[in-house]
Amino acid sequence: MEVAKQIGTLLVFLCVRNSVFGLVCYDCGRDTVNQQVKCNATTTCPQGQRCLLQTLVSSTDGHKRFQMRCGNLEECDGVELLPVGKRAVQTRSLTVQCCTTDLCNGVASSGHVDPSASTCNRDIEVMLEDSTGAAVTDHQILKQFLQSMVDHMNIGAQNNQMGLSTYDTNIDHKWDLDKHLTNAELKAALGRLTFNDHNKNTADIHRVVDFLTDHAFTHINGNRNLFSDSVVIFVNQNSHVRLRDAILNEQHKLNGVSRDVVIVVVGSGQDSPEITQLYQLASSSGHVLHVPSYSNLAGLELKLLSLLCH
Structure with a gap:
């Protein structure tokens, strides 16, 4: 099942295949990085949470920032989007992707290209x-x-x-x-x-x-x-x-x-x-x-x- 919601410049995706608990996800907390490969820390998420990848894309020069961590269903569904401030919303496009396999919020699996590359x-x-x-x-x-x-x-x-x-x-x-x-x-x-x-x-x-x-x-x-x-x-x-x-x-x-x-x-x-x-x-x-x-x-x-x- 894939759900897409458009909120101004905010595009939110939810990809859920089945109910998976205790996922292992890349997790660098609330810090953002300019390349996904720079976040190497992992954690086991609480039951019911998913691996979350948030991507901020500047509307001025196109540069990207990534946040990788565990996320609850509300965040994944766009109900509890992270507070980025009015100015940030006006100048950046925010994408939140959630997935349900171990380490799926990092580099894409074999045969796909890392979005941060x-x-x-x-x-x-x-x-x-x-x-x-x-x-x-x-x-x-x-x-x-x-x-x-x-x-x-x-x-x-x-x-x-x-x-x-x-x-x-x-x-x-x-x-x-x-x-x-x-x-x-x-x-x-x-x-x-x-x-x-x-x-x-x-x-x-x-x-x-x-x-x-x-x-x-x-x-x-x-x-x-x-x-x-x-x-x-x-x-x-x-x-x-x-x-x-x-x-x-x-x-x-x-x-x-x-x-x-x-x-x-x-x-x-x-x-x-x-x-x-x-x-x-x-x-x-x-x-x-x-x-x-x-x-x-x-x-x-x-x-x-x-x-x-x-």
Whole structure:
């Protein structure tokens, strides 16, 4: 059953399939966020409540704010709309959506795009290490992880674009930022992605930085001047990382093209001095993700996206 009510600029939806109790919902209280991925807290709602997602859209510039929590039937039905003030009602459109499955007020389920993704549109360059540090099964897991991340994005010429390259001691540029401009095309390309499986155990970050700063984010490779650039570099912990001596110069050069540089290190054990030095290329200490294995990437899609859209 779906009920829709129009109240001035207020559009309220109620989606109820059955009577579900004790739902687990994303819940950030009365705080609002500019991206749904930034609300990671969850709670078990009281019996009879539903997962609520409130979206405020500015009528002046179109920017969105989201509130995620549990909601009672009256709120879901528009009877007890949240007090936003007269001025807010005049300048914003308010949508309240309620649903009855666990965590349904967050990122949409597989096959759908996260409604908040349109608030963060980027040119994203992905760099994947291709060396002896990862097995064939690891590569498959990595491709599935990236496909899952794409499920939570809007891909298009006016939305997010993603370029991709693999590297070891050289760069193998797979596709430009504007090569695949739909979610389906990009996911299919990721599915076809091949690794060279070089017999090398070296990750030449020096070449990666040069490629990113001199080639990846250029107009000929699909870069858009009006959109911010983001970088994610995957590296195996047990690889030999090759860096320039002047790491701060590398950092300055890379941060000159992107303020959101994320380093994802895969592997367990003690970090080598080179890996520790590599962390300095990230935009901040919070832009470093370290997982013990490729299988541990599952579930980090939203975390990575939130860092790329910091």
